[in-house]
Amino acid sequence: MIEVTTEIIVGVAFGLVVAIGPAIAVGTLGAAGAYLGRGLSRPESVAIALSLAVGNGYAIGVVGPQIIDVRTQTPRLLVATAIVALLAMYANSLGARIASELPIGSSFPLVRNRSLSPESLESVDASGQVTIQSTGDVRDIEGYPPLSPRVRHVLEQGSWRVPADLSLPELERRLEQRLRTTENLAAVSVSIDGTGRATIAAAPPASEVASRVPDGWRAVSVPALVPSGAVPGEEIVVYTRDGAVTGSLLETNDGDRIGRVNDGTIGGEKCVTVAVPIADAESVLRTDRCRLGVRPQRASETVEALALLERADCSIGRVTGGELTAILEDDHERADVWPIVADSSESREVDTERPRQWVVEPAIADLATDDDVFVVAESLTVDRIREGNESTASSASSISDREIESTIPPAEPEGNR
Template sequence: MTALPFEILLGIYLGVLTGIIPALIAGVLGFLFKYVTNVSIPGLGVVVLALGIAGVNGGLMALNDENIRTSQNAVALLTAIIVVLMLALYAHSQGDKLGGSVPKRISLRQLRDRTLNTDVIELVGGRNQVRVTVTGEVNDIEGYPPLPADLQEEIKTGQWTFPADLPVDELETRFADRLQSELDLADVTVSVDERARASVAAAPPIGSTSKRVPDGKRAVSLSALVPSGMTRGESVRIVTADDTVTGTLIAARSGDKPADPAPKPTDDLATDGGIDPEPSVPKPPTASTTTGGEGRVTVVVDRTAAKTLLAASEPQVIVLSRGTRREFELVSLLRRSGIRFRKQTVKPGGPLDGHTIGEADVRDRYGVLIVAANHDGWQVAPRGSQLLSAGDSLYLIGSREALAAFAEVAV
C-alpha cells in the first residue's frame, strides 16, 4: 500500500494539472456573466462545470500515463477533486469581483481624465492649490498676428494658481479661460501635464469692440456727462431731445485721469541702514470703472436707435438698476449640490436625432435634464413632445458623471 503523504501529494499534483483549465473557464465566465447581467453564477453551477471539464481533462491524462490509468487510490482522487474545486471557485470569485468593478462604459474622455501629481500640490490657507508654470516659449496661433513680447512675458511670469482637485482637462479649460479673460486674448490653447507644466499658444487681442457687438446691433459712441463707477455690461438709458434709447455699455471713459493710475517706480529708493522694506504684493486686477465727469461712452443699440443717437446733440446717460440676480444664486446652489450645466449639440444619426424628448427618455436613461433646446428657436423647459434633430443645441443639467456619459453616447 502506498504511503498516505505520497497519495496526497499525487492528488495535489493531479488536481493542479486538471484544474487549470476549469479555473480559467470559471473565471472568464464569472467575469462575463457579472459584467453583462450584473448577476453572479451560482456556486453549484461552478462546481458542476469544473468537475465536468476536469473529468475530461483527467481522462485525457489517463490515456497518456499508465500509472494514472491503473491507480486505484481513493485518497489521491479525492484530493485532486478538492484542489480542482478550490481553484475553480477561487477563479470564479475573482472574475465575479472584477466584473462588478469594471465600468460599463469606457470612453476616451474618461481615459483622459488625468489627475495632477501630488508633489505639485500646495496647502495655502487650509486649501489645496496648484501653481501652473508655463514652460517653453508662448507659441503663436496660425491665422492670427504674432503675440507681442510683453504679453508673452506676462503669460510666462504670471502667478497662475487653481484648486488642486481639478482633473487635468478641466485645469486646461480654466487656465485658457483665465488667460483669455484677464489679458483679453483673441484665442488661447493650453496643454498641461501631471506636473502642472503648461504649454501655451495664444493670439493677441484684435477688434475688442466688435467682439462685444451682437448680430443685428450697432455700437454708437457719444460725448456726454458720464456717471462714476460705470463698467462694461451696464444697462444704460440714453435720453435725447427726440427719443429715449436703452442699450448696453461696452466702453466708457471720463475725466482727465485714468481710473487706475500707474504706480511710481521705486527702483531708486534706498533705506538708511535699517530693515529692508518688504516687497509689495501686487493687487489683483479689478474691472476698470469710470471716475465721473465729461467723457465718452460706447453703447450697443438697435439699428433704428443708432440713427437717433448719432443725430443727438446733448444726450444724457442714465444707469438702470440690475436688481438682484437670482439666477446667479440658483447656479451657485446647484453647483454646491454637485449639479453642473453643459451645452451640447445633437449629432446626426444619434439616439436623439429625429426623436422627441419623451421618446429619448433622457432623464431616466441618462440621468440628465434638458432645460432648453434650440429647434427652430429656443424653447425653455421644453415638453416631452419637443422634436430634436441633428444640429440642435441643448442646455443640460446633471451630475458631472451623468453629463460625461450622455455626451459620449447621445450627442
C-alpha cells in the first residue's frame, strides 16, 4: 500500500515537472489557432503535450533508459500521463478564451464618455430618442429651501425624451438646462446611469423679495397708505416722521409681487414691503404709519418696444433652430420672419450653472437644430407658428429632436406675445 502511494506521489511530481513547458506551448498554439479560426481539439492538444513532455523529460533526465521499467513503474507513468493530459486540455481552453476576449482588430472610440447601455437603446423610437425616467427620489440641495410639493411631484414622476446618441454627461447637461428653464429652478444636478434612470437634486428659486433687494439696502414691512394704482416694482418715496426716504415697492399684503400681473386697483391702507437704504431702515421701522408717494419714471423700454411692434401689427414668437430653417425655406413666409435673438447655451461645452447665453441677430447657418430662437413676424405668421408648435406637442410621434420634454406638462404655460 505504501509503495502504491509513493508511486502516485512520484507520478504527480514527474507529471508537473515535465508538463509545465508543454502546457504553455499548447496554450499558445490554442490561442493562435482560435485567433486564426482553427483551434486545437482536445485529442490534438493531448497528443502535442505528451510528445513535448517525453522530449522535455528526456532533456532534463526525468525520463531515460535507466528508469523506464513498465512493469515496476506503471502507476507513476499513468499518473504523470494523466497530469500532462489535464494540463494540456486546460491550457488549450484557456488560450482559446484569452484569444476570444482580447480586443484584437477592434477600433476604440475617439470619444471615451460613457453612453446608455444597449438594453436602454433597445427602446429607441423612430425619431432616435429614448425615455429618461426619474428614480423617484428628488433630493434637496444644501443651503436652499425645500422644493414645493408640485415641483417635487413633477420631478419624481416625470420622464423626458432625449436623443439616444449622446453621451451621459451631455444628456445630464441638457436635462439640467431643461429643468432649470421649465421649472424655474435656482440650481439642479442630474446624474443619469446606463439604464436611463435619472437621480435629481434640485432647489427652488431664491426668495423673490430677497433677490430684488439691491446691495446696501434692506427690505422692511410697514403699514402705509398706498396710492391707488401703485404696483410692485415702482420707485416710491416713504414719508416718515424723520423725513422722506427713497425706496422701491416690493410687495403688498394682498400677495402682489414684482413680476405678477396687477390690475392697477391696489391702494388704501395696506401692509407693504419696501426696499430702502440700510441707513434709513431704522427710521422707517420707527414710524407707526407711513405714507407712500410714487416717483415719476419713464415707461419700461421693454414695454415701449412691444408697443411699437403692436402698432406695426407684429409679434414675437419662439421657435427652434430647425423650425426656423424650415420656415425660411418657405417662399411665402421667408420675408416675414426676422430672427432677433437666439439662445445657444445648450450647444456650448460650458458650466451648466451659468446664465443662458443670448446671441443678437444670429446667423442662420450657425444655429443648431435645438437652439431657442425668438423671431419677429406679423401677428398672423406668429399665430401660425404657435398653432404648429401646439399640434406638434400634442402628437407623441412628432416630438422635436431638440426637446427634452417632460411627459408631465408645466402648469398653465403662457404664449409669447
